[in-house]
Amino acid sequence: MKREFKASINRALNDANLTGALGKFSEAYKVNRTKAYEGIDFEDLRGRIAEAKSGAACHLDEVAETFRMNAEALGAKVFRTRDPEEVKQYILKVARENGVKNVVKSKSMATEEIHLNQALLKEGISVAETDLGEWIIQLAGQTPSHMVMPAIHMTKEEVAEIFSKEVDERLDTDIPRLVKVARNELRPKFLAADMGISGANIAVAETGSIVLVTNEGNARLVTTLPRVHVALVGVEKLVEKFETVVPILDALPRSATAQLLTSYVSIISGPTPNDDGSLKDLHIILMDNQRTDMAKDPKFKQALQCIRCGSCLNVCPIFRLVGGHVFGKVYTGGIGTILTAWFDELKKSEEIQGLCIQCGNCTQVCPGKLDIPEMIMEIRRRLVLEKGQPLVQKAIFSVVNNRKLFHGMLRAASVAGKPFTSGKFIRHLPLFLSELTDGRSLPAIADKPFRDIHPGIEQPKGKEKAVFYAGCLIDFAYPETGVALVKLLNKAGIEVVFPEEQTCCGAPALYSGAYEVAAQNAADNIAALLEQDAQYVVSACPTCTVALAHDFAKTLEAVGRTEWLDKARILAGKTVDLATLVKRLVDQGRLSFQEGEQLGKITYHDSCHLKRTLNVSEQPRELLQQAGYELEEMFECDMCCGMGGSYSMKLPEISAPILKRKLKNIKDTGASLVAMDCPGCVLQISGGFDQDGAAVRVKHTAELLAERLKD
Amino acid sequence: MYEQFKARAVGVGAEVHRVTTCSDAVEFVLSFLKQEGIADHPGIYAVWAQGPFLDAVGREVLRGVPGLSFEVTRERAAQAKVGISDMSFAVADTGSLVQDQAAADQRLASALTGIHIALVPTSNILADKTSLFSRINPANSRFIAFITGPSRTADIERVLTIGVHGPERLIILFVDELGGEKR
Secondary structure (H helix, E strand, O other): OOHHHHHHHHHHHOOHHHHHHHHHHHHHHHHHHHHHOOOOOHHHHHHHHHHHHHHHHHOHHHHHHHHHHHHHHOOOEEEEEOOHHHHHHHHHHHHHHOOOOEEEEOOOHHHHHOOHHHHHHHOOOEEEEOOHHHHHHHHHOOOOOOOOOOOOOOOHHHHHHHHHHHHOOOOOOOHHHHHHHHHHHHHHHHHHOOEEEEOOOEEEOOOOEEEEEEOOOHHHHHOOOOOEEEEEEEHHHEEOOHHHHHHHHHHHHHHHHOOOOOOEEEEEOOOOEOOOOOEOEEEEEEEOOOHHHHHHOOOOHHHHHOOOOOHHHHOOOOHHHHOOOOOEOOOEHHHHHHHHHHHHOHHHHOOHHHHOOOOOHHHHHOOOOOOHHHHHHHHHHHHHHHHOOOHHHHHHHHHHOOHHHHHHHHHHHHHHOHHHEEOOEEOOOOHHHOOOOOOOOEEOOOOOOHHHHHHHOOOOOOOOEEEEEOHHHHHHHOHHHHHHHHHHHHHOOOEEEOOOOOOOOOHHHHHOOOHHHHHHHHHHHHHHHHOOOOOEEEEOOHHHHHHHHHHHHHHHHHOOOHHHHHHHHHHHHHEEEHHHHHHHHHHOOOOOEOOOOOOOEEEEEOOHHHHHHOOOOHHHHHHHHHOOOEEOOOOOOOOOOOOOOOHHHHOHHHHHHHHHHHHHHHHHOOOOEEEEOOHHHHHHHHHHHHHHOOOOEEEEHHHHHHHOEOO | OHHHHHHHHHHOOOEEEEEOOHHHHHHHHHHHHHHOOOOOOOOOEEEEOOOHHHHHHOOHHHOOOOOEEOOOOHHHHHOEEEEEEEOOEEEOOOOEEEEEOOOHHHHHHHHOOOEEEEEEEHHHEEOOHHHHHOOOOOOOOOEEEEEOOOOEEOOOOOOOEEOOOOOOEEEEEEEHHHOOOOO
16 A cells, blocks of 8 residues: 555544544534434335436436437537546536636536636636535545535635635634525625536436536526526436435435435426526536446446435544545545446555455445445455455465465464463464554464364254354354354254365455455355355354355356356355354243342444344344343444455554444443454453453353253 | 424524414514514614515515614615525424525515514425425526525534524414415
8 A cells, every 4th residue: 555545544534624524523413314214114215216217327328318308409408428537528518608707606516526716717717616524625626525515624714714815814714604604605606607607416317407416505506597507417316207306305415414305406308497587508418427237337336326415424434533645535435435436447445446345334224225435346356356365365275275375374273372471362473464563462373263163062962954064264263153152053053064174254354355266165165165065054154154145156247157056056045154153043942041139231243244244233242131130232333343454554554543433332331341243342342441441251152051051 | 284384494493483474473463563673773674575465465564673674785684683584385294494585685674684474374384395396496486495494503623503604583474364386
């Protein structure tokens, strides 16, 4: 990672205004958004949006042509182009033909995308952004840091400073007063402008309408006062039917700012009369700029379902730490990473794609049903295909693809690590894991991996058999979690088998874009895990479970190793996470816990993959309570702990503050014990507490449950 | 539905009133204009855009009110403290008003002024957008405007501030007598 990029991250992290404002906003957003969606079936709503938008994306050309015909029939002039340069030339031509000297703009990301303002200014045309946030950043000479709240990174002091210069008068930081200054300054610009430029939130092919959504009322003035109105519309804003406006209006304000509806929505269909009675000169530009290519790409087609609400930014644990100026260029955050890779170029996204920790918060709230982390993984894959793997990573992965060598090295690490070990933790890891983190210790490699312990466990030999997939962390660092798992299943009469040939699940390689390596891991594991005839394949690591149940098939397909697909699907069908399986066994009366003892308060941390990919969150909570614990929920219980596999080593400066926040939330519950279902989270959080010094025990749910089994 | 609408609209900062007859409505408006000190002087004008309400009551009863004009030019609207216009529909679940505002004076009166008084037939309160969309059609309204509360921004430090480019007060007056579907 380039030094400037790391420097920009550090600057952002040390900007108390920025992290304070974003942190406060994201906390309030979660609560307000939930309230705004009360009584609404979000899954149904986003299903309808995704279907309508993907329908339009499937035949963009046709839909755009229908829009053009219908808008032109109403008297609008419609210009379609793939090329951003042509957009600028067209607007300049319209400006010249109409003798335009002054332009007022209503917020439009598409014009940011093509840097329209510079083009107009170069021709001697004055341009005023009229959205308050956009005007602030225009005066400050900056770019927007958020799609919906462009100036969220600035304080009222900075705004007062900027406005003071503009009006040549010392202004204080009273926000209503600053807003009044903006109103007074911009009003004459509205009245004097000869051209208004807007974007569009929706373009309806069936009726030739554009829909504008604002709170300030500036879009109403931009489209009313000047004689000429130019609307610049990315073709992804197209929908086929007028009725689709309803679900988008239901979701967009709720997701963007937790409003039921914005103050103003304008549906404009053809030119309207000006106040002097003449008809407005209405130009609608349908801009492509890579969108058609995106629509043809099976992995990225879904990006056209985006309604630009910015909710992926609002819930992103990374965005709230570093803000938009690190995380993207014109479009920021998760979706911004994807749009940068396409509208700009793939290599422009090289650094920012690395910011995604793959926690999946954004997929849960996206009203367009985009899987942003999946698309970011695909960007990683394509970057690796284009540029190859960095040498160090290549060396690591060549080891990971050779099970014997890899496991040999892990065993060696348990010996080599000795001088560096203090209790259960290594403070300095040897070998390839040596670039380490602040604020977190790493686990010691166990003296005896689970694979060596397993043969010594005497087990019931019955008809019911489960294959245990341990994953590297449980096998080599936390074998006690594996022992607990065996104890739980044995108690229910299930024999647990452990195929020795199992190896790394491939997640580290996959999340780094090294698909070939991950595919080899997948194939090796499929062969090993299906060799035994068992009812289930069970794992106590959600990341591994996701690999087995979701990723193997996708990865193998991506690299063309389709001969493995049938087996991958069989494996996926058998795979279950431990909490779900144990809950089932308890419900069936095959397992029960000791009764009558009050074990005191416990809090629970949701692991990203378990909660959001596998949709498991109630089972472990119910089990822990059945086992005698009193559950005290923590604030942001399902927010990522900052582990993210190798993320915590690549971007320790980001991982550390995320972890710190998590530790605080845990401590704030007053519980002296925190349970979780992922050994990666155990590593991160127990490592954090080791250095933090607080007396909080960190345990995998499996161990807590195994301790409480009825004899 | 009136109660639901009122709760939602008040929730986003609108002021909601209801009268029985058109003459009650005239009285309400006149006393409001008086209270706001509307006079024939730039900055404190009032403008009233042509619409179903004026059709129903006629302008005669309103003639001679100081500062009030029915000619809604951009200059007059920009200098007006109060703008009065009709709204066709009210949508209960979001507290929104909806109207065909293809005529420029409708937008000038409701977008440039400091206070917007919206007159709405009580019988045209609809449950939600879905029922609204069966009543509006872009084929016969070139500028369909939704108005939900006064103009607002939260662009500086996420602090909600009212009245940035549009009206800082939205006063909604339901008139029972107006009745029927109006365009």
